[in-house]
Amino acid sequence: MMDALGAPQTLLLLGGTSDIAVAIARRYAANRPLKVILAARDTPRRTKVAAELSDVGCVVSEVDFDAHDTTGHEATIESCFADGDVDVAVVAFGVLGDPEQAWTNADAALELATVNYSAPVHVGVLLAARMKAQKHGTIVALSSVAGERVRRSNFVYGSTKAGMDGFYTGLGYALREHGVHVLVVRPGFVKSKMTEGLGAAPLSTTPDDVAELTVKAVKAKKTAIWAPPPFRLVMLVLKALPTPIFRLLPF
Numbered sequence: 001m002m003d004a005l006g007a008p009q010t011l012l013l014l015g016g017t018s019d020i021a022v023a024i025a026r027r028y029a030a031n032r033p034l035k036v037i038l039a040a041r042d043t044p045r046r047t048k049v050a051a052e053l054s055d056v057g058c059v060v061s062e063v064d065f066d067a068h069d070t071t072g073h074e075a076t077i078e079s080c081f082a083d084g085d086v087d088v089a090v091v092a093f094g095v096l097g098d099p100e101q102a103w104t105n106a107d108a109a110l111e112l113a114t115v116n117y118s119a120p121v122h123v124g125v126l127l128a129a130r131m132k133a134q135k136h137g138t139i140v141a142l143s144s145v146a147g148e149r150v151r152r153s154n155f156v157y158g159s160t161k162a163g164m165d166g167f168y169t170g171l172g173y174a175l176r177e178h179g180v181h182v183l184v185v186r187p188g189f190v191k192s193k194m195t196e197g198l199g200a201a202p203l204s205t206t207p208d209d210v211a212e213l214t215v216k217a218v219k220a221k222k223t224a225i226w227a228p229p230p231f232r233l234v235m236l237v238l239k240a241l242p243t244p245i246f247r248l249l250p251f
């Protein structure tokens, strides 16, 4: 259960090595020790993250999770709940891909659609069933402003985020009466491993800042946030632009 301060005792990170997900765990750990389940591919990066979170007082367990292994997802989610309730689950895994390759190479498009849309929907349904059964919990879905209005420059990635955003928004409506909360987080450009080597965009932010906003929003039971917050207004303006202008935007 969440403690009196609205912080989780058990945190599940699906995509447990994501810089943003790890920053969320660190943010919670700064206030109180907690149990963190790292569901991620078995890589040196996962081992390193597990050690870092242990060093800041987390009790860490590692669970194998690959977005492609859909037949294994149910067993993975079951094992994450095997030792007790999960208070907050963060759906953080995702890939950016190369935007031009993504619409000219069918396999590259399928990779984005699978990792960013099909797998999040699959694990979302499994998480929902477990949280419904325990009658409490919060699912945090890392979406993107790229999905709010899909741009020419990265429309395959944007389309996958539009789909996963719609799914988790609807899941929040469906789970409300069951005592389960869903928060959709829409960051802009975050300086993380995913964007390494790319030129920073306007209003760029950091995993720590996204984590800070996310932790506050979980506590306040918000259903959607933008990171940084001014992106909410920026997206309102962008969504209102007529298509002949919008499709020519250089970003």
Ligand SMILES: NC(=O)c1ccc[n+]([C@@H]2O[C@H](COP(=O)([O-])OP(=O)(O)OC[C@H]3O[C@@H](n4cnc5c(N)ncnc54)[C@H](OP(=O)(O)O)[C@@H]3O)[C@@H](O)[C@H]2O)c1
Pocket (backbone or CB within 6 Å): 015, 016, 017, 018, 019, 020, 021, 040, 041, 043, 045, 046, 065, 066, 067, 068, 091, 092, 093, 094, 095, 096, 115, 142, 143, 144, 145, 186, 187, 188, 189, 190, 191, 192, 193, 194, 195
């Ligand atoms: N960075 C940004 O600018 C930005 C902006 C908006 C939204 N987001 C979203 O935020 C989320 C986290 O991104 P991040 O910035 O923290 O990037 P990150 O550090 O690169 O994290 C990406 C995560 O996805 C995992 N992943 C990729 N393919 C996977 C697969 N097949 N199976 C399981 N896990 C897989 C990675 O695991 P491995 O360690 O095994 O590779 C890693 O944990 C993503 O969904 C991203 O789309 C990011």
